[in-house]
Amino acid sequence: MYQVGCVTAPLCGTMHLMDTTEPLATLVPAAREGDQHAWDAIVDRFLPLVGSVIRQHRLSEADGDDVSQTVWLRLVEHLGALREPDALPGWIRTTTRNECLRVINARGRMRPVDPQSEVGLDAVVDDIAHEDLLAAERRQVLRDALLELPAARRDLLLLLLDDPPVPYEEISARLGIPIGSIGPTRARALDQLRKITALRGIGPDPVGGGN
Amino acid sequence: MSRWDELGDDELMAELAEAVAETVDDPEVTERRRLAASAAFTWRTVxxxxxxxxxxxxxxxxxxxxxxxxxxxxxxxxxxxxxxxxxxxxxxxxxxxxxxxxxxxxxxxxxxxxxxxxxxxxxxxxxxxxxxxxxxxxxxxxxxxxxxxxxxxxxxx
The missing domain is CATH 2.60.40 (Immunoglobulin-like)
Incomplete structure (x- = not known):
């Protein structure tokens, strides 16, 4: 099972579920006014996105902890300036990436590449066929998009992907939705997923997509 | 590779299954970061x-x-x-x-x-x-x- 961050309540127990599906247009102003529950709902929703960006940068666990904490502290101070709640996922993605780069650079983790040496970056790239890199990037984009879905929709897709398959009765019970709405919700979730990935401009040409 | 909007629901689900299968997230790490993130809110000032x-x-x-x-x-x-x-x-x-x-x-x-x-x-x-x-x-x-x-x-x- 793909862990999406709701560790204390696997697949986000009912209370989390309700909170994290609140639209950002509601959560962000509430957090700005000091509502800790709204803040926690934002955290639950986007912690997986922060973790995903950190993982892409291959930071150590401790550095990842530092970056994650800095991103959330920055968001606390940024809440007042965030006029467009829908811009939040992009802000979190950019801020996390920047903090990862700062940590990598500040600690000199990246070894200089000797231009004289044959064993440089090219050697790594040669190991993996170009097509594989594109496919890997495409899978990453898809995971990132999944993390931007409201938790209820994300959890439904993940349950539907589970192997062996989870019976609809159990999905219905775990998510607290009628069996009859599983199909339509799946369709809406996939539509939303397509829009998120399309917005990032990644489709026919995954490299250089604007994320 | 197909564009996302050209994929049918089942095809998209199949790609999702592949994408999701290769991830690893340590629940302990996630929980530690979640607690730190939640506590960050105490630094809120106006x-x-x-x-x-x-x-x-x-x-x-x-x-x-x-x-x-x-x-x-x-x-x-x-x-x-x-x-x-x-x-x-x-x-x-x-x-x-x-x-x-x-x-x-x-x-x-x-x-x-x-x-x-x-x-x-x-x-x-x-x-x-x-x-x-x-x-x-x-x-x-x-x-x-x-x-x-x-x-x-x-x-x-």
Whole structure:
């Protein structure tokens, strides 16, 4: 099972579920006014996105902890300036990436590449066929998009992907939705997923997509 | 590869299954970060004067290639007539408060981090201040002098 961050309540127990599906247009102003529950709902929703960006940068666990904490502290101070709640996922993605780069650079983790040496970056790239890199990037984009879905929709897709398959009765019970709405919700979730990935401009040409 | 909007629902689900299958997330790490993220909210204030990051050498183009871990990292923050310069060498941190409207009185500089007591020092006659034994992690600085106070954005050291 793909862990999406709701560790204390696997697949986000009912209370989390309700909170994290609140639209950002509601959560962000509430957090700005000091509502800790709204803040926690934002955290639950986007912690997986922060973790995903950190993982892409291959930071150590401790550095990842530092970056994650800095991103959330920055968001606390940024809440007042965030006029467009829908811009939040992009802000979190950019801020996390920047903090990862700062940590990598500040600690000199990246070894200089000797231009004289044959064993440089090219050697790594040669190991993996170009097509594989594109496919890997495409899978990453898809995971990132999944993390931007409201938790209820994300959890439904993940349950539907589970192997062996989870019976609809159990999905219905775990998510607290009628069996009859599983199909339509799946369709809406996939539509939303397509829009998120399309917005990032990644489709026919995954490299250089604007994320 | 197909465009996302050309994929049917079942095809998209199949790609999702592949994408999701290759991830690893340690639940302990996730939970630790979630708690820290939740606690970050206690730092919420509504009336602080926030300085802007003017420059961070760790964000310079080419820093990754050039950096050896030995050269000091420099950060600067600005608001109005006040600039705060920070230079980090290992665990030592040398700072300078540059205030165009400077009075002679020293400024109080606090080094803040989550889960730790604030460390406070004063600038010397030239505006310099220093902190030693500063561990890696998120920090910010609050400078107070006479009638004003200034808070820097959080940064990871």
């Amino acid at each position: 009336d602080e004067e926030l300085a802007e990051l003017l420059h961070d050498s760790a964000l310079d183009a080419g820093a990754a290639v050039r950096s050896s871990g030995d050269s000091p990292r420099s950060l600067s923050f600005i608001r109005g007539a006040v600039t705060i310069e920070i230079e980090v060498t290992g665990s030592s941190l040398l700072g300078e408060v540059i205030d165009d409207d400077a009075s002679d009185e020293p400024a109080a500089v606090s080094l803040q981090r989550p889960g730790a007591e604030d460390r406070v020092t004063e600038t010397d006659a030239s505006g310099f201040f220093r902190f030693d034994d500063v561990a890696p992690g998120p920090v910010r600085f609050v400078v107070v002098r006479g009638g004003w106070s200034l808070t820097t954005p959080w940064a990871t050291l």
